[in-house]
Amino acid sequence: MVTIPNRRVAVALALVFAALAVVPLVGETYALKVATRMIVFAIFAMSLDLLLGYTGLVSFGHAAFFGLSAYSLQLVSPESEAANLITALPQCLGVTAAAAALIGMLVVRTAGIYFIMSTLALAQMFFFFFHDSPIAGGSDGAYIWYKPVLTIGATALLDLDGRETLYYFALACLVLCYGFLVVVLRSPFGEVIQGIRVNEHRMRALGYDTRRFKLVSFVLSALMAGLAGFLFACIDGFVAPQLLGWRESGIGLVMVILGGMGTLYGSIIGAFAFIGMEEIVRDRQFTGVMAEHWQILMGVFVIVVVLFLKNGLAGLFAEPPIRRPATKEEP
Amino acid sequence: MSEVVLKTEGVSKNFGGLYAVRNVSVAFEHGRVEVIIGPNGAGKTTLINLLSGDLAPTDGRIVYRGRDVTGLPAHRLSKKGIGRSYQITNIFPQFTVHRNVWLASQSRLPSCMRFLRPAGRYRQVAERVDRALSLAEIAHRAGDVAAQISHGEQRRLEIAMLLAAEPDVLLLDEPLAGMGAEETGGIVTLIRSLARDHCVVLIEHDMDAVFAVADYLTVMVGGSILESGPPDVIRASEDVRRAYLGDSSTAVLAGAAAP
Structure with a gap:
């Protein structure tokens, strides 16, 4: 319910973002790559939180948009030179938004378990499309040989092939997405979707066309997932059908729940904790022979958090009181 | 008359x-x-x-x-x-009384597909909320969570939500x-x-x-x-x-x- 973080959380977030900004100065290549992945998944999880924690829609097919955008980058990238970020990013997001609008129009007619099932089914259709067709290597996946470069005129300003450049670009995207969502959730639109989460019938009775609001929320969320997918494709320069699969969607849900739904920053914490924990339990140095069975350890970790922290990891921070929209003077 | x-x-x-x-x-x-x-x-x-x-x-x-x-x-x-209230109390239990009435008042905006300006800055919406809260005599409960007020107060809240739409x-x-x-x-x-x-x-x-x-x-x-x-x-x-x-x-x- 609380969109605007309290002061403690805001300070903590500022410190975390500041700490993240210096990672490339201290970390080696591998650490930088893991940190980039954390940031990308934080964007993905946050996009899912908009649906899950604020609109009350449990999407089990969100990876479809993540993967679709990643694939779009592979498809719009020329084979022997880099795509221009200025055209490639809008193209990828445009494809994602179109797919989300189409899927959204179908799924917002359903609710509850049917919503979960229909998003899952439609996302699996995208998965099998890329899995079973010769497009972009079929089940083998395909490489993006040259990462996108931001070129204006003849000057290359940003080359996402550079590890550090990609890292900072992703970090900037995370900060912007977070800020954007905080603003949107405080707006009249944000109030409406949060009302829908609590009592959709009452919202309809108040005169709101709730389907339209759910659809817009769905597309917004998918766009953000698409941005995450785009960045993800730039990390390894490789896309595979698994990116669109239900397992990826499930990981997104676990991250949001682990971090704490309906807080936004919880999703960031959840993504960082999930990937960080994965790196730890897979490392022989820390877990010895259990490193081979790291999934068991991950399972235990997730269960412990869910059992003992009612509001996820974000619940560790003091829960600020629920606030009403503050009435302010016109600026 | x-x-x-x-x-x-x-x-x-x-x-x-x-x-x-x-x-x-x-x-x-x-x-x-x-x-x-x-x-x-x-x-x-x-x-x-x-x-x-x-x-x-x-x-x-x-x-x-x-x-x-x-x-x-x-x-x-x-x-x-034409506004109506229901026989069975139908509110947003987790929200504060104020926010319940806010959602009712906000429904009178020409469009709620507004994404950037904070909702709290829409003054007309806020004025309608205040008027409805005081007409229904529930203003003293504005900051409380709706689920936690008495049944009679919830019925008043329903009426306030109705009035907020003028x-x-x-x-x-x-x-x-x-x-x-x-x-x-x-x-x-x-x-x-x-x-x-x-x-x-x-x-x-x-x-x-x-x-x-x-x-x-x-x-x-x-x-x-x-x-x-x-x-x-x-x-x-x-x-x-x-x-x-x-x-x-x-x-x-x-x-x-x-x-």
Whole structure:
């Protein structure tokens, strides 16, 4: 319910973002790559939180948009030179938004378990499309040989092939997405979707066309997932059908729940904790022979958090009181 | 004063052969509390549903301020100025009282597809919220979570949500349902005061409250209007006693008649 973080959380977030900004100065290549992945998944999880924690829609097919955008980058990238970020990013997001609008129009007619099932089914259709067709290597996946470069005129300003450049670009995207969502959730639109989460019938009775609001929320969320997918494709320069699969969607849900739904920053914490924990339990140095069975350890970790922290990891921070929209003077 | 705001002309509602409302013509005036009474199954709630647009009539016309509004959906009618509250409390339990009323008030914005400006900066919305909160006398609870206030306060909250949309017709479906005697008195006073500049139409079973609040009564039986008139006339009517109330309820009417 609380969109605007309290002061403690805001300070903590500022410190975390500041700490993240210096990672490339201290970390080696591998650490930088893991940190980039954390940031990308934080964007993905946050996009899912908009649906899950604020609109009350449990999407089990969100990876479809993540993967679709990643694939779009592979498809719009020329084979022997880099795509221009200025055209490639809008193209990828445009494809994602179109797919989300189409899927959204179908799924917002359903609710509850049917919503979960229909998003899952439609996302699996995208998965099998890329899995079973010769497009972009079929089940083998395909490489993006040259990462996108931001070129204006003849000057290359940003080359996402550079590890550090990609890292900072992703970090900037995370900060912007977070800020954007905080603003949107405080707006009249944000109030409406949060009302829908609590009592959709009452919202309809108040005169709101709730389907339209759910659809817009769905597309917004998918766009953000698409941005995450785009960045993800730039990390390894490789896309595979698994990116669109239900397992990826499930990981997104676990991250949001682990971090704490309906807080936004919880999703960031959840993504960082999930990937960080994965790196730890897979490392022989820390877990010895259990490193081979790291999934068991991950399972235990997730269960412990869910059992003992009612509001996820974000619940560790003091829960600020629920606030009403503050009435302010016109600026 | 006696200006007809909302009226029906021979409306019927037919559920697969069963008439819940049959050929009802009734007119509701501004500045009055109009009460619909009748035994269970008389079609009172169906009539309210027809007036609010939750149901479309099978036959007949509904006229609001001289315009034919027959068949318009509920959210259109609510924008035109016909607001309703429900028999069962229907609020946003996790939200504060203020935020509940906010959502009702905000629904009057031309569009809520606004993404950037903070909701709190929409001053007209905020003013409507404050006015509704104080009219419904629930302003002292504005900061409390709606699930944690008393039942009577929740009914007041419902009325505040209704008022925040600034309707001129208030359709209240059993606003006193499940209330204690003390709370009832407060709501009755509130409804009387709202009638000064609204047209209030309500369904009620509590006969003491009905006669305390009503300016005009309409008695429904079996989907049709049996009789209508000021409280004295209804109280004196033999037809009403016999057809609607039966023996045991005659005592209730007689009791309510004696002040």
